[in-house]
Amino acid sequence: MYEKILVTSTGEYLNEVIEHTLDLIHGRPMEVIGLYVADTSAPFLTPSKVKQMMVKELDEKGREVLKNMEQKFQKSNANVKFMPMLVEGDPAEKIVKIAEKENTDVIIMGTGKSKIDKHLLGSVSEKVVHSAPCTILLIRSKHKPLEQIE
């Protein structure tokens, strides 16, 4: 049923997302796209050198998250063909666009922000749900969003 999966995380809920993805794959051969979207937008009046630093930091963080994802998938399932993807832009918009472009069968991502966090920070998963071109599996985390960033 599923042949191509898009797994996305910024480090939040990563362990649970991978755990559920592996359970869904269930040992079958699968193409997994690991996506990290670096939100490089910065408010007006952000000094440009500091913005460059932010982009660099996000890029490094993204590489770490994708490396971590790849190691976990390959360790647990040799049939997974993992493709890391690091892009810059609005997270929800990019996730939907890449799912469309890559023709993925399912998007897997975490969710679990409190009501206060949703109001203050917004929710990427809620935005993706409204415009995703395929099935979505939202992993409800028991942890707070920032607890799992490694």
Place this chain on the structure above:
Amino acid sequence: MSIFILIGILIVSLIIVIKAADIFVDNLVEVGALLGISQIILGVTAAAIGTSLPEFGSAVIASLSGSVDIGVGTVIGSNIWNIAGILGISAIVAGVIKSDVKGINRDGAITLATAVILIFFMFLGDIGKIAAIVMIAVYVIYLRTLIKAQKEEAKSDKKEVEEKFGLKEDIGEKSGSKLKSIRPKNIIGILIGFAGLVVGCRLLVYSGVGIGEIYNIPEIIMGLFVLAIGTSIPELVVTLSSAMKGLHDLSIGTVLGSNTFNILIGIGVPALILNVPVDPISLYFDAPVMIFVTVLVLLLIKKDMKLTRLNGLILLATYIAYAAIRLFVLG
């Protein structure tokens, strides 16, 4: 002049100052790179002064134009606002801002030491040339420590890449061995940035003093609150957006780095040019509050190496209490 025109000048001059500082630093870094200065030195320096030039410019211009109180007020007010206001708001919005032991020990210690150095010299009377030299020297030592730490980090990154991929990559220490000629574009950029800073800061101080005169508000109060909060807009946007993106080191580092720069350079350089008088209320209230909020934030972070939303509320409540006492009780 009408109050509306003065408020308009204040807002426009703030935008000019912040944008001019950005253009100035950008072009200065490019010229530095073309002259062969290491990327690490340029990066650390640009990050340190990038967000603090507006406070520095205002303090210098205010002192030179005879409004010394507004200059000192801007620096001390910015430091209290940076910690209690900006970190408070950022922790409330982001939910949590994490920190690491190494960073907090180094940057936290220097921020606290800087505040103590300032209050020490304030106790001795006006801040003069000796104090200025000590402050600038401490900043140079701190900058060297930062550069050394950055070099070590770059070295370990390089080693990691070499071990993993067998690549010989020159990370971070690109010193531009091939010297290129400086582009006129950069020189024009530096001049425009500098001119923008001078004109913008002059207008900022002028409008601040003007608004104060209309409402009978002392210059130090205008500096402590209006100019301090206004010139800290770059710190606010950087700290808040990096906290929301999970870039915790950048978030806390911006505030602590800015506070160190504000005192050591923001007061050190004007004191080199002229004696900076000490206002008694600043000595017995504002400066101790600055030390108090610095200790408070370090204690809150040290507990679990992070600032939580509750910690943010404590910090913001502290700022509101300080502002209320300073404005309505002490005047």
